[in-house]
Amino acid sequence: MELHQVRYFLAVASTLNFTRAAEQCNVTQPALTKGVQKLEQELGGQLIYRERQLTQLTDLGKEVLPMLERTAASAEAVRRRAQEFQRKEVAPLKIGLAPSISASLVLDPIAEIANCIPGLHVELREGVAEELVDLLLEGEINAAMVGDVRDVPARIDDWSLFEERYVVVLAPTHRLANRPSISIDDLRETVLLERVECDVAPKIQQSYFPEEPPNRGHCSGHDLHLQHMAAAGFGVILAPEHMPRLPTxxxxxxxxxxxxxxxxxxxxxxxxxSPALDAFVKVTRLRDWSVVVRTVSTALGHSRSTRQTNPLP
Incomplete structure (x- = not known):
């Protein structure tokens, strides 16, 4: 089945006249008739009743008409998209983020790129580091931001952006909320809320609990779910310092x-x-991430010094 055959059939279906359909498609009537006949041969049945004064769709023609209309519309959409891409009107950029990497980290770079690439179209995908490496190699994403990752293939360029610490996220009414810092003994005695498939928990366990696992409580695949549970007093979260959190x-x-x-x-x-990927890599690598981390740290320190808390017993 060829697209011009579909187009010829749709023209006949809309005009119910081979002469007008040929004019609409800018071809001769014999060429249009031949194209429709080839389509009928491929579909195994007659699509149009051909009579001197009456042209009508057959039952098969009526059945396949909506599907062929969708086929033609999809092909036209592909053509327009390709033209927009060639004219740089559309600049797709697919970025993978590990579960512990907040989308907030890429918002400023994306905004900066959008100023010089008006057609920028960003898609964010989340996955564990190893999965994101596979998606990169398969061409499903263009770039990825991850935390700790092991055995990066030689085909992958790997740039360090910044270093950040882990912190304890908890409700101001939690019994540990007034501590200037939290020790390993404190962690042993409290409930940890765990993010599923996140690289934070293995890192903390290796550093703080090499022999015995921590007291894990509830878990979720979404940071916001865990934060609401922490705000309700169900436990504490171990998280990267940059992770946005509820104001409570x-x-x-x-x-x-x-x-x-x-x-x-x-x-x-x-x-x-692509132009979008090239800009993202350059902007991300040249960005002064220490300012971002320092801003977060300052905000957290201000929060700790100004909030009044009522610790739970």
């Missing part, structure tokens, strides 16, 4: 050796960058 929560640093991780940018090595 506060953060406290971990005591002792600083537990941190690097946030990294990944892209496929040697693959030709």
């Amino acid at each position: 929560l506060k953060t406290i640093p971990l005591e002792g050796d600083r537990v941190s991780r690097e946030v990294r940018l990944l892209a496929v090595q040697g693959r030709r960058y």
Whole structure:
């Protein structure tokens, strides 16, 4: 089945006249008739009754008409999209984010890119680091931001963006909320709320609980769910410092050796960058991330110093 055959059939179906249909398609009537006949051969049945004064769709023609209309519309949409892409009117950019990487980190770079690429169209996808590496290699995403990742393939370019610490996120009414820092003994005695498939929990367990697991409580695949549970007093969250949080929560640093991780940018090595991807990589790598982390730290410190809390017993 060829698209011009579909187009010829749709023209006849709308005009019910081969002469006018041929004029509409800008072809001769014999060429249009031949195209419709080939379509009928491929579909295995007559689509149009051909009579001297009357042209009508057959039952088969009526049955396939909506599907062929959708086919033609989809083909036209593909053509327009390709033309827009070639004219740089559409610039797709697919970014993968690990579960512990907040979308807030890419908003400013995206806004900066959008100023010079008006057709920017961003798609964000979430997945564990190893899954994002596979999506990069398969071409399903253009770049990824991850935390700790092991055994990055040689085909993947890997740039370190910044280092950040982990903090404890909890309700201001929690019994630990007035501590200047939280120790490992404190963590052993409280309930940890865990983000599913997040790299934070394994990192904390390796550093703080090498022999015995922590007291894990509820879990969820979404940060917001955990934050609402923490606000309700069900436990505390161990999270990267940059993670946006509910205004009803506060953060406290971990005591002792600083537990941190690097946030990294990944892209496929040697693959030709689109203008949107090239801009994203450059803006992200040149960005002063220390300002972002420092701003977050200052805000957290201000929050700790100004909030009044009523600890639970």
